[in-house]
Amino acid sequence: QVQLVESGGGMVQTGDSLQLSCAGSERAFKDYAVAWFRQAPGKEREFVAAVDMAGRTAYFGDAVEDRCTISRDHAKRMVYLQLNDLRPEDTAVYYCASGAIVTTTLEQNYQFWGQGTQVTVSS
Numbered sequence: 001q002v003q004l005v006e007s008g009g010g011m012v013q014t015g016d017s018l019q020l021s022c023a024g025s026e027r028a029f030k031d032y033a034v035a036w037f038r039q040a041p042g043k044e045r046e047f048v049a050a051v052d053m054a055g056r057t058a059y060f061g062d063a064v065e066d067r068c069t070i071s072r073d074h075a076k077r078m079v080y081l082q083l084n085d086l087r088p089e090d091t092a093v094y095y096c097a098s099g100a101i102v103t104t105t106l107e108q109n110y111q112f113w114g115q116g117t118q119v120t121v122s123s
Contacts, residue, residue, distance in 0.1 A: 002028045002112045004096045009117030012086055020081040020117060022096030028112050033103040034072060034079045035110060038092035038119075045107055048094065049081060052103040059105060064090070086121045093118050 008020040022034065035050035047061045049070040058070050064083065072079045079096065099111025 001025055002099075004028050004098060004112055004114035006094060006096045006114045006117040009094060009119045011120045011122065014087055014121060014123050016086050016121070017082065017084045018086060018119060020083070020094055020096075020119070022079040022081075022114060024077050024079070024096070024098060026077065028098045029072075029074070029077050029079075031101075032098045033100045034096065034098045035100065035103075035105075035107075036070065036079075036081045036094055036096055037107055038090075038094045039116075040089075040092040043092075045095070046092075047105040047107065050100075050103050050105060051079065057103060059103060061105070083119075086119075088121050088123050091119060091121050 003025040036048040039045040051070045055072045067084045069082045093116040095116045096114040097110035100109040
């Protein structure tokens with residue numbers, strides 16, 4: 001069974017930090033890159049960050065590149081997204097995705113998706 005469950009979202013203020021977590025089933029994480037995307041109201045889904053299967057190589061979207069880290073813990077089957085210096089424009093539903101053979105920024109390459117966790121940043 002493939003399962004991805006995001007957690008850690010909430011309402012924060014400008015300048016705060018937040019760590020999002022993605023818990024995955026073995027099938028969801030094994031042998032795959034894992035990524036985070038986000039979607040704000042009225043906008044298309046946007047790439048945030050991705051980490052390769054080994055957890056050694058990461059990619060970041062332009063909007064968060066200097067404020068974001070991504071990491072994974074294979075033993076716990078967890079992927080973490082640390083967001084710093086949050087801004088109102090970071091407000092979105094954040095989705096965890098896996099199932100990509102290669103680490104990619106393209107959402108169509110990811111087979112499995114979680115339900116998302118809401119992040120709201122107030123000014």
